Amino acid sequence: MIRPGMARIRLVLLCVLHFMWLEAAAAALSFDEVTITLGEDNRIMLDAQLGYELNETASDALQNGVPLTFETHIQMRAVEAWVWEADTVEFRVRNVLRYRPLSGLYEVRRVGSEDKQVFATRASALRYMGRIRELALINRAELDESAEYLVRLRSFLDIEALPLPMRPMAYISADWKLEAEPWEWQLRP
Amino acid sequence: MRTKRLDVMATVMLVVLILSSLHMMSGAVQRSEALDEWFMPLLLFTVTGLVVLVVLVGWSLWQLLRDYRSQVAGSRLNLRLVIMVGALSLAPVSVVFVYSLQFLSKGIDGWFDVQVDSAMEDALALSRVSLDLHKRELLKLSESLLDSVEDSSQAALALTVGDLRERSGALEVSLFNQQGQVMGLSHQNPEVLTPSPPTRHMVQQVSSGKNFASLVPTRDGQLVVRVMVPDPKERGLALQAIYLVSDTLNDLTTNVQEAYEAYRERAYLRGSIKFSFALTLSLVLLLGLFAAAWGAFYTTRQLVKPIKDISEGTRAVAEGDYETRVPMPRVRDELSFLVDSFNEMTRRIAQARNIADASRRQLQAQHNYLGTVLGALSTGVMALDENGLIETANPAAELILGLRLKQQNGLALAGLSRLDGQLEPFVDRISEGIRQGESGGRAEITLYREEGRQVLLCQYSPLQLELGRPGGHVLVFDDVTELVRAQRDAAWGEVARRLAHEIKNPLTPIQLAAERMRRKYLGQMDPEEGDVLDRATNTIVQQVEALKTMVNEFSDYARPCKMESRPVRVDDFVSEVMALYEGQQSRVVFQPGAGSAAIEGDPVRLRQVLHNLIKNGQEALPAEGGKVYVTTGLLERGGRELAQICVEDDGSGFEPEMMDQVFEPYVTNKQKGTGLGLAIVKRIIGEHGGNIRADNRESGGARVTISLPLRQTHDSDETSMSKQQTGARS
Numbered sequence: 001m002i003r004p005g006m007a008r009i010r011l012v013l014l015c016v017l018h019f020m021w022l023e024a025a026a027a028a029l030s031f032d033e034v035t036i037t038l039g040e041d042n043r044i045m046l047d048a049q050l051g052y053e054l055n056e057t058a059s060d061a062l063q064n065g066v067p068l069t070f071e072t073h074i075q076m077r078a079v080e081a082w083v084w085e086a087d088t089v090e091f092r093v094r095n096v097l098r099y100r101p102l103s104g105l106y107e108v109r110r111v112g113s114e115d116k117q118v119f120a121t122r123a124s125a126l127r128y129m130g131r132i133r134e135l136a137l138i139n140r141a142e143l144d145e146s147a148e149y150l151v152r153l154r155s156f157l158d159i160e161a162l163p164l165p166m167r168p169m170a171y172i173s174a175d176w177k178l179e180a181e182p183w184e185w186q187l188r189p
Numbered sequence: 190m191r192t193k194r195l196d197v198m199a200t201v202m203l204v205v206l207i208l209s210s211l212h213m214m215s216g217a218v219q220r221s222e223a224l225d226e227w228f229m230p231l232l233l234f235t236v237t238g239l240v241v242l243v244v245l246v247g248w249s250l251w252q253l254l255r256d257y258r259s260q261v262a263g264s265r266l267n268l269r270l271v272i273m274v275g276a277l278s279l280a281p282v283s284v285v286f287v288y289s290l291q292f293l294s295k296g297i298d299g300w301f302d303v304q305v306d307s308a309m310e311d312a313l314a315l316s317r318v319s320l321d322l323h324k325r326e327l328l329k330l331s332e333s334l335l336d337s338v339e340d341s342s343q344a345a346l347a348l349t350v351g352d353l354r355e356r357s358g359a360l361e362v363s364l365f366n367q368q369g370q371v372m373g374l375s376h377q378n379p380e381v382l383t384p385s386p387p388t389r390h391m392v393q394q395v396s397s398g399k400n401f402a403s404l405v406p407t408r409d410g411q412l413v414v415r416v417m418v419p420d421p422k423e424r425g426l427a428l429q430a431i432y433l434v435s436d437t438l439n440d441l442t443t444n445v446q447e448a449y450e451a452y453r454e455r456a457y458l459r460g461s462i463k464f465s466f467a468l469t470l471s472l473v474l475l476l477g478l479f480a481a482a483w484g485a486f487y488t489t490r491q492l493v494k495p496i497k498d499i500s501e502g503t504r505a506v507a508e509g510d511y512e513t514r515v516p517m518p519r520v521r522d523e524l525s526f527l528v529d530s531f532n533e534m535t536r537r538i539a540q541a542r543n544i545a546d547a548s549r550r551q552l553q554a555q556h557n558y559l560g561t562v563l564g565a566l567s568t569g570v571m572a573l574d575e576n577g578l579i580e581t582a583n584p585a586a587e588l589i590l591g592l593r594l595k596q597q598n599g600l601a602l603a604g605l606s607r608l609d610g611q612l613e614p615f616v617d618r619i620s621e622g623i624r625q626g627e628s629g630g631r632a633e634i635t636l637y638r639e640e641g642r643q644v645l646l647c648q649y650s651p652l653q654l655e656l657g658r659p660g661g662h663v664l665v666f667d668d669v670t671e672l673v674r675a676q677r678d679a680a681w682g683e684v685a686r687r688l689a690h691e692i693k694n695p696l697t698p699i700q701l702a703a704e705r706m707r708r709k710y711l712g713q714m715d716p717e718e719g720d721v722l723d724r725a726t727n728t729i730v731q732q733v734e735a736l737k738t739m740v741n742e743f744s745d746y747a748r749p750c751k752m753e754s755r756p757v758r759v760d761d762f763v764s765e766v767m768a769l770y771e772g773q774q775s776r777v778v779f780q781p782g783a784g785s786a787a788i789e790g791d792p793v794r795l796r797q798v799l800h801n802l803i804k805n806g807q808e809a810l811p812a813e814g815g816k817v818y819v820t821t822g823l824l825e826r827g828g829r830e831l832a833q834i835c836v837e838d839d840g841s842g843f844e845p846e847m848m849d850q851v852f853e854p855y856v857t858n859k860q861k862g863t864g865l866g867l868a869i870v871k872r873i874i875g876e877h878g879g880n881i882r883a884d885n886r887e888s889g890g891a892r893v894t895i896s897l898p899l900r901q902t903h904d905s906d907e908t909s910m911s912k913q914q915t916g917a918r919s
Contacts, residue, residue, distance in 0.1 A: 064457035065450040101453065102316055102446040103404040118405045120390045163454065164217060164228050165461035168468060171229070 028053050029070075029155050029180035032130075036137075036151060036185065044137045044187075046074065050130030050155050050180065054122075057175035058157070061166075062122075067098040069111070069161035070129060070178075072153065076137055079148040079186065088149065089138045094158070095129045143189040153183040197487065200245060204480045207238040211476065214469055235472050242479045249486040262504070263497025270489035271482075278481035286474045293466050301456050309452045316445040319438070324402040324414055327432050330357055331416045332400070335428040338364075343372055346426075351375040359430045360413060361385060367425040387429055391417045395427045404434070404442075412439045495524040499531050511539035567667070572652065574661040577601050577623070589645065589668045590615075591638070591827065611638050615666075619649055623662055633669075642849055644670045678872070681854050685743035693740045696733050703729040742865050752791045752876055756900055759783040759821050759832045762792060766799045767819065776816045777803055783821040786832050789900045794873045801866050802836040802893050809840025809891060826896070831879075834895040842885035851883045867893075 033049040050072065054062065062068055076089035094111035105118045106125035119125035143149065157178035159170045170176040210231045217228040253271065256264035334353045338346065346364050350373035354362040363384035364372040369392065374384045387395075394401045394417075401417040412434040420426040434442065455462070498515040505513040514532050518525045563570050569586030571594075573579060578601050582594040592608055594600065602620060606613040615634050622630045629650035636643040646669045652660040707726040711719050760781040770777040799819075806817035818837045823830065843851055852871040857864035867883070874881045879897035886892050 061457065065454035066457060100406075100446065101449060102313060102320070102442060103406075105403065105405060107406070114408055116406075116408055120388065120403060124388065124390060160226065160229065163458055163461070164225055165458045165465040167229055168232065169461060169464060 028055055028058075028178040029157075031153060031155070031180055031183040034153060034183055034185070036187065038140060039134075039136065042140045044140055046132060046135040046137055046151075048072075048130075048132040048135075048153065049127075050132075052126040052130050054126075055175055055178070057173075058178060061162075062097065062099050063101075065099065065101065066163060066166070067096050067161075069094055069096045069158040070155065071158045072132065072155040074135070074137070075152045075154075076149055077152075078144070079150050088143070091135065091137075093132065093135075096161075097125060097129060140189050145189050148186055148188050151185045151187060153180075155180040200242075200483060200487075203238055203241060204476065204483075207235055207242070207476050210235045210238065211469060211473055214472075232468075235476075239472065239475055239479065242476070242483065246479050246482045246486070249483065253486070261497070262500030263493040266496060267489050267493045270492065271485050274485035274489065275482055278485065279478060282474060282477050282481070286470060289470055290467055293470065294463055297459060297463050297466070301459055305452075306456070309449050312445050313449045316442055320404050320414075320442060323434070323438070324404065324416070327414050327416050327430070328400050328402045328418060331418045331428055331430045332421060334362070334430070335364075335418055335426065336421050338426070341424045341426060346373040349373065353428075354430075357430060357432070359432045361429075361431040363429045365427045365429065372426065384429065385415075385431060387417055391415075391429075395419050410443070412442055492524075494518070495528050499528060502531060502535065506535055506538065511535055511542050569664075569666045569668075571664040571666075572661060573602055573623075573664070577603070577620075577661075579604075580661065586664075586666070588827075589666065611636055615645060615647070619647065619664060622649055637849060642670065643668060644673050678854075685854075689740040689744045692736065696736055696740070700730055700733040703733070745865075745869065752794065754789050754791055754877075756787050757790045757792055757795065758785060758787045759834065759897075760786075762795065763799065763819060763821055763834065766796055766803075770803065776807065776810060778816050778818050780818065780820040783823055783832050786823055786830075787900045788832050788877070788897045790877050790897065795877070798870045798873050798895070799834070799836075801870050805866065805893075806836055806838035806840065806891070809838050809842075811840070815839030815890075823899070824896070830899045831896045832899055834897070835892065836895075837886055837890055837892045839890045842889060842891045843883060848883070848885075852881065 030051045030053075031048060032051045033047075035047040037045045037047070039045045052070065054068075058068060072093040074089070074091040074093070075087045077085070077087045081088075096109045096111060098107045098109070099105075099122075100107055100118070103118075105120055106122050107116060107118050108125050108129050109116045117125075117128055119128065137151075157176065159167055159176055162170055162176075214228060214231045214235065217225055217231065253264065253268055257268050334357055338349055338353070340346070340349070350362050350364055354375040354377070359377075361374070361376045361381070361384060363374045365387070366372050371384055374382070376384075391401045391403075396419075398419055400419070401415075403415050404412055405415050406412055414432045414434060415429070416432065417427055417429045420428075495515070495518045502513050502515045513535060515528045517528055517532075563581075563583035563585075566583060566585050569589040570581075570583045571579060571586045572581045578599055579594060587594050590605065590609070590612060592605065592612075600608075602623075603616055606616040614636055618632050618634050622632070630648070632647045634645045634647055636645065645666045647664060647666040649662055649664045651662050703726045707722065711722055711726075714722055760783045763779060764781065767777065767779040803817055803819065810817065816839055818835075820835045820837075822833045822835070824833050825831070852867050853864075854868035855864035857866075871881050874895055874897070877897055879895060881896075882894045884892055884894075
């Protein structure tokens with residue numbers, strides 16, 4: 001779980017260093033499927049399937065025991081909300097992918113829960129990692145029916161979760177910019 | 190000053206903050222978890238701080254170079270000191286950096302010894318082999334279990350699966366059909382009612398007839414072997430068994446795995462670790478360098494400041510600003526002593542300058558006083574230096590001598606006679622006195638100027654400015670001409686008055702007695718005696734009349750005249766007088782040349798003058814031929830505009846021995862003259878403020894020239910004057 005203060009600082013860092021990143025690895029992550037539905041209990045549900053594809057640098061690091069942390073950031077805010085207003089809904093789903101050399105298996109651990117799965121293949125581990133099933137965003141009754149809301153999904157490799165010695169180079173290297181194109185959708189309750 | 194202090198404090202604070210940031214970064218690199226997430230912000234802060242420090246150093250450097258190019262005082266010394274301190278700081282820091290980096294690199298490389306690497310690989314391989322062996326055993330066991338199942342009906346399987354689990358000692362055993370349905374489940378924990386679902390990969394592998402065995406960790410970190418085998422009897426069944434790994438094997442495996450993973454990760458991160466340490470070390474190096482550079486700039490500025498201030502102070506003093514003071518340094522050392530001495534020096538110079546200024550002002554005041562006094566004097570004052578050159582001459586001297594001496598630089602006394610030859614007697618007498626080394630002297634010198642005789646009463650004495658050193662001479666002279674003339678005129682006038690009075694008294698009785706005698710005895714005497722008496726008495730009466738005339742003239746000369754001045758247009762006036770001399774045989778010619786110039790004068794007295802001069806001229810003419818010429822004109826002399834009336838004749842001219850006495854009373858070459866005519870003329874001209882001069886023409890004949898000051902006319906006066914002239918004619 002990341003403290004809000006650190007999250008803001010990290011955002012500043014990202015803004016400062018963003019100009020140094022290249023576009024080469026932008027296609028490593030993608031939102032293959034995103035569905036927003038209204039559940040039976042009047043809750044707005046989110047289902048998504050992200051596609052993860054590791055480049056050679058990330059693969060090499062993974063194979064050498066470096067855990068990779070991927071974060072999916074889900075936001076929902078009113079379209080006409082001011083910049084300083086808080087989001088209506090905000091979730092951060094963080095998964096840590098790790099390779100176990102002894103067993104040859106790939107372990108996926110969901111941060112903040114006891115959920116830990118092992119997979120024989122990397123592809124199945126990545127697929128599992130990218131799966132979001134029936135995530136309840138908010139009860140519809142809590143929304144302003146006259147307003148329009150923007151749902152935004154972002155997914156990226158968390159460089160700050162990498163081992164400290166790797167971070168300076170990771171910030172300035174395009175190979176570590178594993179980020180999906182943000183997915184946005186406007187909805188009216 | 191306060192702003193500079195704040196700048197210094199801010200820079201020091203910045204350096205301290207950067208240092209603290211580097212310290213924390215170093216802690217983070219050394220795997221301090223508390224600082225781990227602050228590494229990048231600290232790195233960014235450090236880089237930003239260093240950039241600010243670089244800017245500060247660059248700004249200081251730019252200022253120094255600018256001052257150096259502008260040759261500001263102290264800039265050269267400052268630059269030298271900065272270079273020296275910079276070089277002294279850079280060399281050791283660079284050496285330490287290079288060697289530290291080398292040691293660091295070698296130290297990190299030392300962690301990853303080939304033998305260690307090999308040992309880790311071997312340990313992992315050994316663990317794998319051991320686990321593989323275990324997995325194979327469990328596979329075989331699982332196969333045998335499935336093979337031992339006789340009845341493959343669901344009911345039988347549900348009952349058999351428990352037995353199978355107990356026999357195998359597995360944690361969980363489950364049976365699946367080809368469709369993947371659970372045919373039976375037995376778990377060590379009876380509360381578990383659903384089997385661990387096999388993964389797609391397991392199902393695929395088993396479906397293809399292959400066994401599956403894998404070592405997987407559970408949620409609580411316990412290792413289990415998960416096995417799935419197809420039915421060797423091809424009844425469409427598959428058996429999944431999960432076996433717990435023994436605690437010992439579990440621990441060993443976990444340890445080997447964790448150790449290997451940690452080693453592997455660290456080996457992978459070797460380059461990054463070296464880079465992180467090198468980065469931190471480089472930042473420390475840069476901080477050290479730039480902090481030292483900034484410190485060098487600051488320190489040298491403080492050291493050089495007093496010298497710079499003194500240099501600027503010296504420049505100000507050289508430009509004449511003696512009030513400048515150099516601020517004292519805060520630290521009391523040799524430089525503060527130097528500054529103190531400089532300030533004391535300038536203070537004394539300023540004092541001396543002020544005293545000199547006061548003396549100069551005093552001298553100037555005295556000079557002005559002396560100049561004013563000398564300028565106001567009617568006595569001429571002239572100062573000569575030791576070489577006889579004229580140093581000063583007051584306006585009265587110029588007026589008396591008739592020269593503009595101020596325009597003559599370096600003029601010697603002897604040069605006066607070159608400028609005006611008529612001053613030669615004056616120059617000779619004074620020069621003679623000076624040459625003979627007289628301690629002082631007086632002289633009455635007579636000069637013969639164009640205006641007439643000029644008598645100067647001179648006094649000269651030596652000047653001694655310094656003891657024993659001659660300083661020249663000072664001349665003081667007065668024009669006593671008028672005084673002498675006035676004295677003489679007064680004396681003559683008194684004589685004339687007394688003489689007239691004493692002589693006139695007996696003349697009448699004498700005349701009366703002669704006439705009585707003539708009346709009484711002329712009729713009684715014989716013709717011869719009567720004739721004698723007649724001639725004698727006539728002679729007495731005539732001579733008495735002549736004596737009376739002479740006495741009256743003496744009385745006129747002695748009596749002061751009353752002037753009735755009015756504007757007189759010169760040409761018109763002379764023309765009026767000339768009218769009396771017009772005629773066919775007139776031997777008087779008038780040539781006007783004064784235009785409309787006018788003088789202020791008494792026409793009656795001026796008429797007397799003109800008649801006297803014309804009469805003299807006529808009397809001097811030969812019997813046949815010759816004329817008297819009267820001309821008028823304008824001239825400028827001594828800055829004054831003058832009207833000139835000149836009366837010339839074709840006579841024999843003045844006798845040379847009489848030339849300087851022509852205007853003296855009782856001087857005449859006429860047998861019947863009283864000698865007062867020209868004296869009276871001169872007095873009248875003098876009363877009009879003019880000058881009269883008598884000389885002989887080059888072509889022969891006498892010439893008398895009168896100069897009278899012009900009147901300053903206005904338009905209204907022009908009209909008034911013309912009316913007066915008209916009135917006078919009518």
